[in-house]
Amino acid sequence: MxxxxxxxxxxxxxxxxxxxxxxxxxxxxxxxxxxxxxxxxxxxxxxxxxxxxxxxxxxxxxxxxxxxxxxxxxxxxxxxxxxxxxTTTHTENGIEFKLNPMRITFSRGNVNERIFLSQQVSSDEHVVDMFACVGQFSLPIAFHSGANVLAIDINDLAYDFLCQNIRMNEVHENMTAVLGDCRDVTFRDADRIVMGYLHDTVDYLPHALNGLRFRGGIIHMHSLVHGNDERKIRNTIITESSEYGFMAKISSRPIKKYSPGVSHMVFDINLDSNR
CATH class of the missing domain: 3.30.300.110 (Met-10+ protein-like domains)
Known part of the structure; x- marks a missing residue:
């Protein structure tokens, strides 16, 4: 039933x-x-x-x-x-996530995106997760690809669970957690950056662009899209990327409906240096 x-x-x-x-x-x-x-x-x-x-x-x-x-x-x-x-342990795609879902945001609606993203990364990449929470995106990447991962989060409780999850999933040799506002954390030479935050995420884009390798890389930027705002977001991405010396090729994918007239989307931004 x-x-x-x-x-x-x-x-x-x-x-x-x-x-x-x-x-x-x-x-x-x-x-x-x-x-x-x-x-x-x-x-x-x-x-x-x-x-x-x-x-x-x-x-x-x-x-x-x-x-x-x-x-x-x-x-x-x-x-x-x-x-x-x-406080519980949630198992998904071979990964164990310890968390308290009453106090930490964790959406099962993003499971396909987590699986998809972990399949895109190669072992020689340097990946930065700017909004790691308990490791929803970064743990599968570190576990399944073996890539070097830097995971940042501003929430101290999420950070505590993130550190536990790194040890529990035995990825401590290739994954590091940092507590803080991602805009205050200096990182360089990233091949791939995950921005799994939904509210005004594009405001954080300059810091991501500044942390890419000189030759470019890939940014996966999540965002809420209201009505017909997708074109506006795309134009902002192109403008910001150009200011940092990159040419952006953008594809977008819907993740799920967030609320009436609002969608959760991912913008996959492939960036090549034009400097």
Whole structure:
């Protein structure tokens, strides 16, 4: 039985509009993350307990109470059912990620991008992850390609988990973590740079361009794209790249729908020196 049908059978007769019940959830380790219609928030505890009953792998259920906050990307979830211990280990594509998804942003919706990116990197590359969090992109790259990886994050809790994950996945010989604002961290001669941040990411592009090898390289820039703003972002990338002595060839890929009229996209920027 599907999750939605399970909820309808359990409490559908007791609510005004069963169509507002959640259709699915994210399972990260043993923690279920739910988005619930505002009208059903008074029933969050009930839905949480039913979710524990439905999902045998779960031990904790958190409900989204608002948007992710600030540069440190702090999620806004409330524990509504199950264990208060929400630190967990999530296994994906051969990688173990230790984290607390109630306090650290981790989206399972990006799994295909994580797999895709790890397959693009060769062992002789120097890769910089400017927004590493717990290593969502950088760990698979280091583990599967053997490339040298520098992973930077500004969130001290994410950094602690990142360091643990480097040791747990045994990539400590080719992966280094740094705590700080990526714009304050000096790096040079990168072959490839990952910018897995969504809000005004293009503002960080100059620092990425400054950290590339003289001959150029590749930047994977994630961004939220509102409506028809893709062309505007592309033009900004071309202008900024030219100012740093690079010619940019850009391709873009949708990752997922973020909200009505807003998409999460990746801009793959191939840069050649024109100096």
């Amino acid at each position: 599907k999750y939605y049908d399970f909820l309808v059978n359990a409490i559908g007769n007791s609510i005004e509009d069963p169509a507002k019940l959640p259709k699915g959830y994210q399972l990260i380790g043993h923690v279920v993350l739910l988005s619930i219609h505002p009208d059903l928030l008074p029933l969050a505890d009930v839905i949480g307990e039913l979710t524990l009953e439905f999902e045998s792998r779960s031990k904790s259920v958190g409900v989204r109470m608002g948007p992710t906050r600030g540069q440190k990307r702090i999620p806004n979830y409330k524990l509504v059912a199950g264990s208060k211990n929400t």
